[in-house]
Amino acid sequence: MAPLGDLSSALEKLSVSGIDNKPKLESIAEAGDDSETTQAQAETAKEAATPAQGTEKESAEVRAKNFGWVDPEPFKYDLFNEVNVKPKDGRDFKDDDELKDGVIFRSQAWTDTTTKYEFTGEIGEVGERIPTLEKALFNEETVAKPGEHVEAYEVYKIVIEGPKFISPIDNFEDAGLHPVMLENIKLSQYPRPTPIQAHTIPGVLLGNDIVGCAQTGSGKTAAYLIPILSRMMGKASKLCGRRPMPGEDFKIKAEPLVVVVCPSRELALQIFDECRRLCYRSMLRPCIVYGGAPKMGQRAELQRGCDILIGTTGRLCDFLDNEPHVLSLGRVKYTVVDEADEMLNAAWEEELDKILVGATTNADDDHIFMMFSATFNKQARLLASKYMAADYIRIRVGRTGSTHTNITQDVIRVEPHQKREALIDRLFMWKPCRTIVFVNSKHMADLLDDFLYNDHRLPTTSIHSDRTQLEREDALRSFKVGSSPILIATGVMARGMDIRNVQHIINYDLPSADHGGIDEYIHRIGRTARMGYNGLATSFYTEKDEGLALPLVKILLESKQKIPDFLQHLVPEDGIIDFDDDTSDDEPDPDTTAAADQASGDQESVGGQSNRMDKADDVFYDANTEVEGGGVAINNSVW
């Protein structure tokens, strides 16, 4: 195990956003509000980790408290008894509905029943402001200013491949967006577009299929939602049909114009949330369908009208197969596949086919397909071409599958039997902060939760696919509000989840090849250090992880991280990081060579354009370079 001192300088660098104001988080904020975590503080932390006298549980409780962790909260199993959440009168959640200012407030038990804007104005108009709803949608819990280190996303070379010019935008105001969208972007506190947004927003207006790849936490969701929703807002009066007003009782068939599919229920809820904000005051009505939650409520929402549908594939197909009178994809204009490389896995193929190219899905040329992810290996790229038109545009920010430098990555060698001890060390090493501990099995998630909660009195909760959906949503809620700031999770949390102020990721188990390998590693560590904030990723490396060693070293080198002694033998002698493996066929970033040189002690090395680029028809340009003629020449190439 690495001695504590090794990390002190890295920890000093990590800034703390410290913007939470929930009472439960006070102790976290206090302990973590100091951006100058020093060696001395780390020593104090270690001292605090030494068990106190007394019975084991008591001393554990004292130690956790002294260190600053909040009290652990017992899980409220009673609340999740099915009887409690079944609608009493058979009409989903009607009892909990309350009509205020034209907004339906509903039971908070299911996340998808949260408030959304119900347009009651004249067709084509911009809806009235609703202060109560505005506050609910855009508050300090739901929107946050970007961190101080957004430049980490801006150092990458951007590569566009496709048949058309894209002229990137510098700011949202110049993007020709609908005024309502511009207002909502302001309310969301997005000061300016990130590189993936700067290119995708104008790219969508070209009407081609798009594949977008950019680092975790770089704003890919808004990159596709902003231009799509903005275009739909402009056409809303033509496209949106009559809707039942609140109180009216007729049902309509949902024929969404936009469909977004993603691999996890929690991610679907998160995208739905962002969609609710960006649709505020417009006629567009977003809905969500996902497994594990009652169909009744989702059906009722669809039958009130649906323009944007976010969903997981299983529930979407369930509606398509069994309730074609409720949902049809015959009018879809945009289908977005988020975390696309994961969705293109054989396990999803049948369902994805049904949604994207099924018999009843709009098969006209006006149906645009888009795929986004931070990783996109060769196999996924081949599979994607099955759905994309030949003239698709591919937008890549940096090397596909790369990670940014705001994440401090620390890989520690441990023996399997030392893992628990190492975990405790890490949880008492730095400061109490929102931490996700990733494991490779549901059983391990349960075991660790029990171990940390019962033996060490730590405020943990856990999430995995065997939990009921209400349990999953509650675990996430208590993690978000800070009552359980340590979340033990399987891969269900690895992709896409954007939770504020997660400062530490611990890979208790590194993802082996059958758990997604290096791509999964990239997504897991990407749950911290999002949108300009810093974060720490600790990984426990055992001899079982040898298969991951080489790709891991490449990632560490590329993102300018320290290479642990036990992996030094894998650092290439010539300093060139060769990513010509399954992870990418992309060209190395100019910075890559510099990173490798830095690791081998040559601080003077100068990055330069790679000469390993063998695709003559690729055209590169730098995000900061002015593009002559207002765009970049793009040639299509085969993936």
Ligand SMILES: Nc1ncnc2c1ncn2[C@@H]1O[C@H](COP(=O)(O)OP(=O)(O)OP(=O)(O)O)[C@@H](O)[C@H]1O
């Ligand atoms: N232009 C912007 N300025 C500031 N914040 C933004 C901007 N665009 C998006 N965000 C915020 O940045 C965070 C990360 O965005 P998002 O979840 O879309 O990242 P992502 O690239 O999809 O990450 P991942 O690959 O992990 O799914 C979100 O909280 C989002 O609201």
